Amino acid sequence: MPEHGDDRGRVARGYGRLLGYTRRFWPVLAAAIIGMLIEAFAAGAFTWMMQPLIDGTFVERDPNVLRWMPFAVVGLFLLRGIGVFLAGYGMAYVGRRVVETLRGETFAHLLRLPVGYYAGENSARLVARLTFNAELVADASAESLKVIITDTLLVVAMVVVMLMQSVRMTLTLAFLMPMVAVVVWFAGRRFRNISQRMLGTVSEATRVAGEALAGLDAVKVYGGEQAAEERYRILSARRRRLHLKGSAAKSLSTTLVQLSAAIALAILIYIAGREAAEGTMTAGAFTSMMVAMAAMLPSLKRITSVQDTMQKGLTAAESLFDILDTAPEPDDGGAAPLAICGRIEYRQVSLRYDGANHEALADIDLLAEPGTITAIVGRSGSGKTSLIRLLPRLLEPGQGQVLLDGRPLADYGLAQLRQQIAWVSQSVVLFDDTVAANIAFGALADASPQAIEAAARAANALEFIQALPDGFQTRVGEVGSLLSGGQRQRLAIARAILKDAPILILDEATSALDTESERQIQDALAHVMRNRTTFVIAHRLSTIEHADQVLVMDAGRIVERGRHDQLLAADGLYAGLYRMQFSRGT
Numbered sequence: 039m040p041e042h043g044d045d046r047g048r049v050a051r052g053y054g055r056l057l058g059y060t061r062r063f064w065p066v067l068a069a070a071i072i073g074m075l076i077e078a079f080a081a082g083a084f085t086w087m088m089q090p091l092i093d094g095t096f097v098e099r100d101p102n103v104l105r106w107m108p109f110a111v112v113g114l115f116l117l118r119g120i121g122v123f124l125a126g127y128g129m130a131y132v133g134r135r136v137v138e139t140l141r142g143e144t145f146a147h148l149l150r151l152p153v154g155y156y157a158g159e160n161s162a163r164l165v166a167r168l169t170f171n172a173e174l175v176a177d178a179s180a181e182s183l184k185v186i187i188t189d190t191l192l193v194v195a196m197v198v199v200m201l202m203q204s205v206r207m208t209l210t211l212a213f214l215m216p217m218v219a220v221v222v223w224f225a226g227r228r229f230r231n232i233s234q235r236m237l238g239t240v241s242e243a244t245r246v247a248g249e250a251l252a253g254l255d256a257v258k259v260y261g262g263e264q265a266a267e268e269r270y271r272i273l274s275a276r277r278r279r280l281h282l283k284g285s286a287a288k289s290l291s292t293t294l295v296q297l298s299a300a301i302a303l304a305i306l307i308y309i310a311g312r313e314a315a316e317g318t319m320t321a322g323a324f325t326s327m328m329v330a331m332a333a334m335l336p337s338l339k340r341i342t343s344v345q346d347t348m349q350k351g352l353t354a355a356e357s358l359f360d361i362l363d364t365a366p367e368p369d370d371g372g373a374a375p376l377a378i379c380g381r382i383e384y385r386q387v388s389l390r391y392d393g394a395n396h397e398a399l400a401d402i403d404l405l406a407e408p409g410t411i412t413a414i415v416g417r418s419g420s421g422k423t424s425l426i427r428l429l430p431r432l433l434e435p436g437q438g439q440v441l442l443d444g445r446p447l448a449d450y451g452l453a454q455l456r457q458q459i460a461w462v463s464q465s466v467v468l469f470d471d472t473v474a475a476n477i478a479f480g481a482l483a484d485a486s487p488q489a490i491e492a493a494a495r496a497a498n499a500l501e502f503i504q505a506l507p508d509g510f511q512t513r514v515g516e517v518g519s520l521l522s523g524g525q526r527q528r529l530a531i532a533r534a535i536l537k538d539a540p541i542l543i544l545d546e547a548t549s550a551l552d553t554e555s556e557r558q559i560q561d562a563l564a565h566v567m568r569n570r571t572t573f574v575i576a577h578r579l580s581t582i583e584h585a586d587q588v589l590v591m592d593a594g595r596i597v598e599r600g601r602h603d604q605l606l607a608a609d610g611l612y613a614g615l616y617r618m619q620f621s622r623g624t
């Protein structure tokens with residue numbers, strides 16, 4: 039099947055890529071492999087030693103053997119211990135380093151992906167992917183590699199021991215073992231088939247009973263009881279028959295497997311007996327062979343079952359590779375001048391989120407001159423936040439263009455563009471760090487304490503910060519859980535004031551504040567807004583009466599625009615929103 043071939047190719051590529059990560063730690067990997075070689079050698083040597091041990095002590099009663107044997111046994115196990123440690127620690131080291139590298143790379147890449155990537159993927163799931171999948175990858179890359187190499191070496195060592203003891207018996211065994219394996223597989227297959235069919239009847243019987251009981255009214259009114267009863271009875275009987283077939287198959291297969299193993303053993307003993315009669319096989323050699331055979335079986339089993347772990351790890355690795363292979367945000371601008379005035383223009387911009395069936399923004403045209411305030415109002419979900427998220431290129435428009443100083447945004451480098459924008463977002467996120475570090479966030483990290491304090495004062499935050507146990511050095515706790523909504527908002531405003539950028543965006547920046555604090559911040563913001571291009575989104579219309587232009591949005595479109603009093607006079611949507619506010623008394 040071609041599909042299967044494709045799948046194989048993909049798996050091989052995935053594994054190759056994973057091995058690429060382990061290759062970076064090749065000296066440790068080499069040490070681990072040496073450890074595995076030692077381990078296999080020691081195991082093989084011990085198994086071989088069974089022959090002189092048994093023949094020397096029990097058969098020939100040679101006192102010499104008694105003298106060296108204890109040392110040899112302890113020595114071999116000491117050697118084996120060294121090998122086991124090297125292999126175990128080395129592979130664990132490589133595995134952990136692979137996880138660490140892969141996790142680090144994936145996280146770094148996630149930070150550079152377009153925000154749109156997260157729209158379809160919930161962030162908790164991404165974090166889980168990052169945490170758990172990397173663990174599975176460690177199993178696949180290190181554990182299964184260890185199993186494959188160690189167990190293969192062990193099997194080889196055992197085969198060598200067997201060949202050393204008797205070539206004829208080894209060849210016989212090589213011939214018999216596949217036959218026993220085929221019998222085991224064959225016997226198991228019939229049982230697996232029956233189990234599969236058994237599952238089918240369970241779900242069908244459940245469905246029949248469920249349907250009849252759920253639709254009991256109809257069953258009764260239309261007289262369907264007998265038909266339902268009959269169907270259920272037939273399914274139960276089929277299930278019983280399958281069950282019994284399964285039991286029969288199971289006991290039959292156990293018998294079959296044991297019988298074939300017994301036949302194989304009988305053949306082996308027969309040949310060993312003939313060799314013993316000829317004088318080429320001793321009791322010790324026979325024991326040594328049997329021990330080698332027994333030691334081989336678990337290894338063979340592990341080698342065949344390691345596929346499962348590998349498959350899981352590969353699937354996990356692929357989900358991480360998927361992230362790594364997703365193109366980062368396009369950032370090939372940089373041709374534009376560094377100093378900007380802040381004139382912003384939207385031309386026929388529309389936007390549709392992935393998977394959404396309607397446009398979040400449609401036919402947006404707007405012009406914001408430097409030094410002016412543009413207020414955006416509209417019902418929840420009308421597209422206000424979406425509109426301004428286009429500015430720092432957190433989103434890319436589907437159609438149309440956004441221009442800064444007459445140039446498309448893509449002409450600017452991403453970092454350069456974002457430097458020009460201070461943003462107080464609708465939901466303030468604080469990081470588990472000090473208050474000062476949360477104000478001087480990211481690229482602002484080297485701001486002076488004086489500047490931070492001045493920004494906090496302007497944001498009306500100084501008072502509450504100074505009341506905190508360690509002032510500016512207080513840690514705000516995970517995601518700022520120690521602060522109230524209004525306090526968090528004031529920190530975010532301080533952050534924006536400190537950034538002192540030519541474009542200022544306030545998305546419901548004061549929604550969590552009481553009227554008194556809001557008025558104080560309004561004053562500070564009015565001061566900050568001077569000489570900047572400002573966008574203000576607000577539900578409270580009182581905060582936008584002084585805007586140079588008001589855009590009224592509805593269902594992704596700008597439906598009204600003008601100054602506050604013009605819009606009131608026009609008596610449209612804005613006037614309606616305004617009146618509603620006052621009737622609610624806010």
Ligand SMILES: Nc1ncnc2c1ncn2[C@@H]1O[C@H](COP(=O)(O)OP(=O)(O)OP(=O)(O)O)[C@@H](O)[C@H]1O
Nearest residue numbers: 157391394398417418419420421422423424425464
């Ligand atoms: N990440 C997203 N993925 C898909 N759809 C989104 C996403 N963000 C917003 N939307 C949809 O886009 C539309 C506009 O949302 P937007 O956040 O811009 O509204 P808003 O005017 O800011 O609302 P609010 O006043 O409640 O903040 C809504 O229909 C919303 O469901």
Ligand SMILES: [Mg+2]
Nearest residue numbers: 422423424464
């Ligand atoms: Mg919003």
